[in-house]
Amino acid sequence: MTKNQRGKLYVFALGGLDEIGKNMYVVQYENDIVVIDSGLMFPEEDMLGIDIVIPDITYLVENREKVRGIILTHGHEDHIGGLPYILRQLNVPIFATKLTMGLVEHKLREAHLLNDTKRHVINNQSEIKLGSHLKATFFNTNHSIPDSVGVCIETPEGAVVHTGDFKFDLTPVGGRVADMHKMAEIGKKGVLCLLSDSTNAERPGFTGSERTVGDGIKEVFRKAKQRVIVATFASNIHRIQQVVDACHTYGRKLAVVGRSMVNVVNIASELGYLEIPSDLLIDPDEINHLPANKVAVISTGSQGESMSALTRMANASHRKVEILPGDTVIIAATPIPGNEKLIGRTVDQLFRIGADVVYSTTSHVHVSGHGSQEDLKLMLSLMKPKYFIPIHGEYRMLRAHAQLAESVGVRPENIFICDNGDTVEFSDGKARYGPKIQTGKVLIDGLGVGDVGNIVLRDRKLLSQDGILVVVVTLSKTNGTILSGPDIISRGFVYVRESEQLLEEANRIVSQTMEKCMREQVSEWASLKTSIRDALSKFLFEKTRRRPMILPIIMEV
Amino acid sequence: MTKNQRGKLYVFALGGLDEIGKNMYVVQYENDIVVIDSGLMFPEEDMLGIDIVIPDITYLVENREKVRGIILTHGHEDHIGGLPYILRQLNVPIFATKLTMGLVEHKLREAHLLNDTKRHVINNQSEIKLGSHLKATFFNTNHSIPDSVGVCIETPEGAVVHTGDFKFDLTPVGGRVADMHKMAEIGKKGVLCLLSDSTNAERPGFTGSERTVGDGIKEVFRKAKQRVIVATFASNIHRIQQVVDACHTYGRKLAVVGRSMVNVVNIASELGYLEIPSDLLIDPDEINHLPANKVAVISTGSQGESMSALTRMANASHRKVEILPGDTVIIAATPIPGNEKLIGRTVDQLFRIGADVVYSTTSHVHVSGHGSQEDLKLMLSLMKPKYFIPIHGEYRMLRAHAQLAESVGVRPENIFICDNGDTVEFSDGKARYGPKIQTGKVLIDGLGVGDVGNIVLRDRKLLSQDGILVVVVTLSKTNGTILSGPDIISRGFVYVRESEQLLEEANRIVSQTMEKCMREQVSEWASLKTSIRDALSKFLFEKTRRRPMILPIIMEV
Incomplete structure (x- = not known):
């Protein structure tokens, strides 16, 4: 950022724009920085071997003394999952509602960061002073996890509102309706800039109420003759509540299965977000001791993840639950x-096992947690922002959201479709693009944070396509003659037993190339290796139309 | 198959069941075998580096003298794409309608197989005698490529009907309505067994008419102020025709872009399946010489394929067409x-370039070529089969189709949900499961057909996740001492410059392990390699939580 920040407000994203994931938005006024959310992203399909991706927070680290805290809008991984990595570099207070904080604390405990992190539980009545210029207030929203909030950051330039992820659910499970009156009030006082969730900006209409899913689930319970197994997102506590209710209504005990499901059910019950009759839960070990029509199971695995509980059950490899x-x-x-x-x-x-499967292609058993076009227009209409930055979405979604904003009266020149790192600078009530901030993807692979970059990924891609051939040869230090080899070892290229002849020929090619190099008195190993690589690569491509990685190794004795 | 086949009819699939792709169905009566379709499948995401997959036709090769021919229902790759590989092993006559044959001939010409293959063009009036027992007749269907047919194989046991891929389009582009009267006639005469397309068996209602897409396209043309670029499947000639018509109506010239699009447009025009006014087509080079509102482009790339014309245009790397x-x-x-x-x-x-994009999420610009539940029930009702085998679909689709069959009156015990290789044996009007036939997936990688198996794929998977470390050491033949190394070379593991220390430590671990082995007089190379692999693997997992492939190589001098 430039030196001359006096009286200027900056709003920007370090993650979350042109992508779904690693949400991290920043509001800065002079020396006060507040961060909203700190999420992770799951790797794209070309990020081979990568576990997760977090934002590059170089800017925040360089300005660590200005960062007043991280506000968390709700407890989904794309909003809190980056915390264990971010807090190691940036030890600042975090602010979150009770459930969100419960989920965060679990995460920080596992990362041995809990005791070192200042934590503040907030609610929709809280007013948080952040530095000398900023104040945060909160409004409740509806989303696919309870206790989600939007944030209003009051700044000397005006109010910046961040919606968090939201929809309007007028018949919410749990009864916590969105704070529409508070939103209207904020809007009436005047919003300088709105940042709003674009996930479903391409989808017409209103998003349905979570309650309709419960009705669908109950209907299935009513008809089921044997056990019922429900797989859903562990964080969708309202949906879990509706499964609990269905069990209660139809006299079934409930077993909770899958590590993250057990974890969330524990935290949510403890904090009062799940109401489970005391005798309803059973241990998975007890399932087989009860009649089939007296049992239900709630489980992870709704995305077909290979190691998840439902997938194991489907493959008859779950230790405790067998589907019959x-x-x-x-x-x-x-x-x-x-x-x-x-x-x-x-x-x-x-289906092969003989189960009856109720799923989204053929039944109504899911609604989105994100508002559709009419929800988004309602938010825009309540907030009446002067400026608008669509957030939380890929480019086409941001663009669709921009069009919605225009349709409800935001002036086109006041809408900023940004990339991560683009700043919008506000001063004297006017907005324009400010200086660009460093940002990007930090790849996490095992314990390594950022040590896997483009070269490593390119190599993994190459290796995954056609495998590798290692060519080893030992030369004499004294006269450069071949003492041993060339030996060729391949992995992921061809099945060796069926391709002996090919590899023998390859061996001959290498020997010939080396002899030629020696006749021509090529003494640089680099040139020798290049010659071997080129000759072998050409030969193999002609014979197989494949391009394995070729790794020549020369030993000297 | 068992020896005692006298008077028995067998129906089975070598590909196409529990998958979308590599369709290949077989009808056999005693010594007469007829094959229906010969498709390829695109690789699953875990088949790293594989180009295409075809069925294992060992059974047909072993019975080659009985195979009377291959009937092709239509010209899609999942029905004809395996031919260049299949015909090399099994030189039998092929039967196809005019357009299908045109597309097949192009394929065989490229594979240098055209002159060696007996080809018979058929139509809905043809009657083909196949061996001494079988006769094939054909009925026209509607699908997302013209000239698609269903097949009725008359056998001494009764008629076996294979629908091919179909929907009922009552307002088809090109005016070729499905032969409903002929289907009714076949049904009236009696169908022993129906094999029918299950792709959309989970989808309620009727599939829409292709004409509705044309209306949508025309509407976009009407409003467009500059150039219009349409990307669609090259084989959807009816859709191409509708783009041609829209160009004609709104006074635009049309450039054809993308190798397969050019190819299909040529073949279809030549054979009379596309009617293009003589002065409508322009060369892509001419695009820039005409006003933007006088030009349209039709192109491949509707699936976002990385090397396709549309993707290149979007990335501003297409040689001839720039999107403005x-x-x-x-x-x-x-x-x-x-x-x-x-x-x-x-x-x-x-969108980033500033184009206006009309796509399926937000607009009606596509209908499926496969019938939905009501289409499927109509086919079942016309054919009134005694036995039913749902084909062309993943398991849940086959199962949904079976339920539809039941709903229109096929007896549940007369429905066979089969796997590839399962045979249904008919004799004296009764059906039961017969012997199993060898089948499976043959993977094609470059020029290699079937040389990449599970071991190679497993290695590619491992390599793709955490890369490889090659450990080389040269030992003395005389006394087993280390003459050179150990050297460690890694690819796809960590970026070396940032991990020098790690690799140095790794080197030390290897040296220590070798010294220990020598003290303990381990002389078997296999044991030595295992010790190195284990020690290094343990060390690296502790340090990085990654499990790269470790390849110890011992040279002896």
Whole structure:
């Protein structure tokens, strides 16, 4: 950022724009910085071997003394999952509602960061002073996890509102309606700039109420003759509550299965977000001791994830739960883009076992947690922002959201479709693009944070396509003659036993190349290696139309 | 198959069941075998580096003298794409309608197989005698490629009907309505067994008419102020015709872009399946010489494929077509499962350039070529089969189709949900499961057919996740001492410059392990290699939580 920040307000994203994931937005006024959310992203399909992705927070680290805290809008991984990595570099207070904080604390405990982190539980009545210029207030929203909030940051330039993820659910499970009156009040006082969730900006209409899913689930319970297994997102506590209610209504005990499901059910029950009759829960070990029509199971695995509880059950490899012919399985979720095939395979497996499967292609067992076009227009109409920055979405979603904003009266020149790192600078009530901030993707692979970059990924990609051939040869230090080899070892290229002849020929090619190099008195190893690589690569491509990685190694004795 | 086949009819699949792709169905009566379709499948995401997959036709090769021919129902790759590989092993006559044959001939010409293959063009009036027992007749269907047919194989046991891929389009583009009267006639005469397309068996209602897509496209053309670029499946000639018509109506010239699009347009025009006014087509080079509102482009790339014409245009790397702000791009397709992200990225890119993008999420620019539940029930009702085998679909689709069959009166015990290789044996009007036939997936990688198996794929998977470390050491033949090394070379593991210390430590671990082995007089290389691999693997996992492939190589001098 430039030196001359006096009287200027900056709003920007370090993650969350042109992508779904690693949400992290920043509001800065002079020396006061507040961060909203700190999420992770799951790797794209070309990020081979990568576990998760977090934002590059170089800017925040360089300005650490200005960062007044991180506000968390809700407890989903794309909003809190980056914390264990971020807090190691940036030890600042965090602010979150009770449930969100419960989920965060679990995460920080596992990362041995809990005691070192200042934590403040907030609610929709809280007013948080952040530095000398900023104040945060909060309004309740509806989302697919309870206790979600939007944030209003009051600044000397005006109010900046961040909606968090939201929809309007007028018949919410749990009864906590969105603070529409408070939103209207904020809007009436005047909003300088609105940042709003664009996930479903391409989808017409209103998003349905979570309660409709409960009705669908109850209907399945009513008809089920044997056990009912429900797989859904562990964080969708309202949906879990509706499964609990269905169990209560139809006299079934409930077993909770899957590590993250058990974890969330524990935290949510403890904090009062799940109401479970005392004798309703059973241990998974007890399932087989009860009649099939007296049991239900709630489980992870609604995305067909290979190691999840439902997938193990479908493959008859779960230690405690076996699905039997006649059981009913409800997959209460829609596929996250990219997971369609995995889920399809799980459904196939369950049908093969003889289960009755209720899933999104054929039944109404899921609604989105994100508002559709009419929800978004309602938010825009309540907030009446002067400026608008669509957030939380890929480019086409941001763009669709911008069009919605225009349709409800935001002036087109006051809408900023930004990239991560683009800043919008406000001063004297006017906005314009400010200086660009460093940002990007930090890849996490095992314990390594940022040590896997483009070269490593390119190599993994190459290795995954056609494998590798290692060519080893030992030369004499004294006269450069070949003492041993060349030996060729391949992995992931061809099945060796069926390709002996090919590899023998390859060996001959290497020997010939080396002899030629020696005749021509090529003494640089680099040139020798290049010659071997080129000759072998050409030969193999002609014979197989494949391009394995070739790794020549020269030993000297 | 058992020896005692006298008077018995067998129906089975070598590909196409529990999958979308590599369709190949077989009808056998005593010594007469007829094959229906010969498709390829695109690799699953875990088949790293594989180009395409075809069925294992060992059974047909072993019975080659009985195979009377291959009937092709239509010209899609999942029905004809395996031919160049299959015909090399099994030189039998092929039967196809005019357009299908045109597409097949192009394929065989490229594979240098055209002159060696006996080809018979058929139509809905043809009667083909196949051996001494079988006779094939044909009925026209509607599908997303013209000239598609269903097949009725008359056998001494009764008629076996294979629908091919179909829907009922009562207002088809091109005017070729499905042969409903002929289907009714076949049904009236009696169908022993129906094999029918299950792709959309989970989808309620009727599939819409292709004509509705044309209306949508025309509407976009009407409003477009600059150039219009339409991306769709090259084989959807009816859709191409509708783009041609829209160009004609709104006074635009049309450039054809993308190798397969050019190829199909040529073949279809030549054979009379596309009617293009003589002065309508222009060369892509001419695009820039005409006013933007006088030009349209039809192109491949509707699935966001990385090397396709549309993707290149979106990335501004197409040699001939540049997309400019204000241009309109229609992506007239829905994502094939798995391609959602690729298409999303293309749409994002196009919006960034400033194009107006019309795509399936927000507009009606695609209908399926496969019948939905009501189409399928209509087919079942016309054919009134005694036995039913749902084909062409993943397991849940086959199962949904079985339920539809039941709902229109097929007896549940007369429905066979089969796997590839399961045979249904008919004799004396009764059906039961017969012996199992060898089948499976043959993976094609470059020029290699079947040389990449599970071991190679497993290695590629391992390599793709955490890369490889090669450990080389040269030992003395005389006394086993280390003459050179150990050297460690890594690829796809960590970026070396940032991990020097780690690799140095790794080197030390290897040296220590070798010294220990020598003290303990371990002389077997296999044991030595295992010790190195284990020690290094343990060390690296502790340090990085990664498990790269470790390849110890011992040279002896």
